[in-house]
Amino acid sequence: MCVAYPGTVLAVKDRTALIDFSGTRVEALTGLVRTKPGDRVLVHAGCVLQVLPPEEADEMQSLFDEIASLSEEDMKETAG
Amino acid sequence: MNRNDLEQVRTFLHEYDGPEIRLMEVCGTHTASIAKNGIPALLSPAIHLISGPGCPVCVTVTDYIDRLVSLSRTPGTAVVSFGDLLRVRGSRLSLADARADGADVRMVYAPMQMLDFAAREPDRTFVFAAVGFETTAPVYALTLEEAARRELRNVKLLTSLKTMPEVIRAVVRAGTPDGRGRIDGFLAPGHVCAVTGSNEYQELAEETGLPFVVSGFTGPQLLASIAALVKLQGRGTCLNFYPEVVTGTGNAEAKALCRKYYEPCDASWRGLGSIPRSGLRLREEYRTLDAGSSGLDGDHAARGCECAKVLTGQIMPVECPLFGRICTPQYPNGACMVSQEGSCYNWYISGRTR
């Protein structure tokens, strides 16, 4: 039930924002985070939960790097 | 993202031949995504994924459903709910049964929609079935805030709000070192952590001596998190593998709103009983907005249903004698087969056997 969907803010009103989810437009409450038009956001149960970094940011790469570094630590531990 | 990196992670997880490791996800949305992405089949037989008590619908006790049913049949009252809860049976009936029988039950995707009903029908009281974890608790609080601003006085909540840290401790306590309930690491719930922050999980990791990895919800994100947990086994540390959404301290506005409206309380969980300080209830000053949430602790699950053991990782869904025979998504016997985030539902639809 903690499912959340990424969308893009089209317009911001007083306490709500109009969000585009690949063509479907939905109004969501903005009381939990500040947003502006153009922001990529995560929406949960009709409420903006978080502003996301721009899509180009490759978060996965740093995760894979981190996994690789864990192995090195493991090896150091075995060696030591 | 480099495809090679993902391939390496897949190979690592497939060929792992270290000690048997039992990892638990405590978020129903993770459970659903693990099934959708076919992840169990990609793992070495030595890596086991266990669904924990992370589906709010599945851990809700029957007393709570019974109370919703009786509210929905009260003249002048309507119960408003997310779709997932409608088919879950209380001791006898579900909200869907009550609705078929003429009770006023309305399904929404966002609690805020209830406010439009309340404005249009001022003579009717609208009660939201406020189930959920830390992710959804601030949404209900924001809805109450909005109701006050719009001067809507015919809006209430029936709360069954739960919080993660205490139930995780209970799961760890319940598992014996060599027993079936033993857990060696946790996928920490990504969207819960968006609100609470990952620091809570670092504390839990240090306290339990077990690794936690805060995970996103896509296939690659889940595989990366599982690989990190396997590599971290035996170490009490927490990694944040969902940094685009989760920070150490979480969402300050959401936490402040929750502190304003709620206080911690003991909560009853299907399969685990009452756990001290594992829930939230409306504070005294907002108790008039409560539709009678306290004392709903009784749980009378359907006969033969093993949901309680499934939810704590004591048995796999396929080990329940009713699984797939009497209990299916079309004719569910227990909540775990009703909810799209339920463990039994996801094992059934993905044909999982281990």
Ligand code: SF4
């Ligand atoms: S298969 Fe059905 S009866 Fe068995 S534990 Fe799962 S939900 Fe309950």
